[in-house]
Amino acid sequence: KCETKQLFIINPDPRSLWKVVEPPTDAPYPKSHLDAAGLVRGDIRIAAASRRGRSHEHAGSFRDDDFYINHCQETGWSVMLVADGAGSAVNSREGSRIAVKTAGDYLLNQLSGVKGVHLKQHITAWEGSDQQATINAMLHHFKQAATLAVNSIQNEAICAEQPVKSYSTTLLATVALRTDNELFAAAFWLGDGAIGAHSPSGKVRILGNPDSGEYAGQTRFLDQSIIADPSFSGRISVGKWNDVSHLILMTDGVSDPLFETDNGLRSDEKWTRLVDELNPVLTDASIAPERLGDWLNFFSTGNHDDRTIAVLW
Structure with missing residues (x-):
């Protein structure tokens, strides 16, 4: 009688190993696990969503990302910002919220009324001066x-008697204006993540450069030294195009799994693949924010950070 023994190892689905744990009820600066917002103003459509990452779900901590979107009907200017609170900074979820709200409100105010109209005239003329x-x-x-x-x-x-560094956050911001068939956009980029302007032909313009350090996950955060740095102006990009259909901002929770490397970030093919994925999500602008929040739940091995994205199309 002959017997053969074999060892079978069954690996569980990695998705089944993730827990979903609620943060302590007495934790400061509570933040919703999922946030989404959108607006439609004439031919301007904007949708944004932010979702707690699986790593935060597993650890029972709050979402550290945040976003801001707004539009001035009077002048036609749109404002979009995303921010990623530092995972190692205990109050960074509040830092990201403060950063996008404060900067976003200021930018919208400056682009409203007479100031916004005057700047719009420069962009419409677009001569050298x-x-x-x-x-x-x-x-x-x-x-x-x-x-x-x-x-x-x-x-x-x-006020909270906390270290300023405990509120560390990145900040990516754009202001945009559609004039006839052209799109003007200016961007400020601090930290990792991505900002791109994509055209139907498949061409992408990257509006800045991500800050990366000597090891994975290292980046720059918003503080006084950034503002005082003589190279601050290098963080700002300006452009006007007649072939841009989508202006997209995202935190590294989205950009890392989609683009993987700095070279990947500049790949027209990868951006086109992203836009092809987003187009069905954005078909109905009235429900696009909620559908964008669902889309952010995609599974990518090794990439479980908070995810935030804002799209103008």
């Missing part, structure tokens, strides 16, 4: 927005 005036204005506005955000975070840290 108009371009320089626009660049100067954007440098001023983004620097002021960053300064106000830093000051607001510092004020909160003082």
Whole structure:
């Protein structure tokens, strides 16, 4: 009688190993696990969503990401920001919220009324002097927005008697204006993540460079040293195009699994693949924010951070 013994090892589905744990009810700065918002103003459609990552679900901690979207009907300017609170900073979820709200409100205010109309005239004309005036204005506005955000975070840290660094956050911001068939956009980029302007032909313009350090996960965060840095202007990009259909901002929870490397971030093919995935989600603008929140739940091995994305199309 002959017997053969074999060892079978059954590995569980990795998705089944993740727990979903609620944060302590007495934890400071509570934040919803999923947030989504959208707006439709004429031919302008914006949708944004932010979702707690599986690593935060498993650890029972709050979402550290945040976003801001708004639009001025009077002048036609749109404002979008995303922020990623540092995972190692205990109060970073509040830092990201303060940063996007403070900077976003300031930018919207500056682009409303007479100031917004005057800047729109420069962009419509777009001669050499108009371009320089626009660049100067954007440098001023983004620097002021960053300064106000830093000051607001510092004020909160003082009131809460917490270290300022415990509120560390990245900040990516854009202001955009559609004029006839053209899109103007200016971007401020601090930290990791991505900002891209994509055209139907498949071409992408990357509006800045991600900050990366010597090891994975290392980046730069918003503080006074960033504002005082002589290279601050290098964080700002300005462009006007007649072939852009989507302006997209995202935190690294989205960009890391989609693009993987800095070279991947500049791949037209990878951006086109992303837009092809998003188009069915964005078909109905009235429910696009909720569907975007669902889309953010995609599974990618080794990528379980918070995910936030904002799209103008």
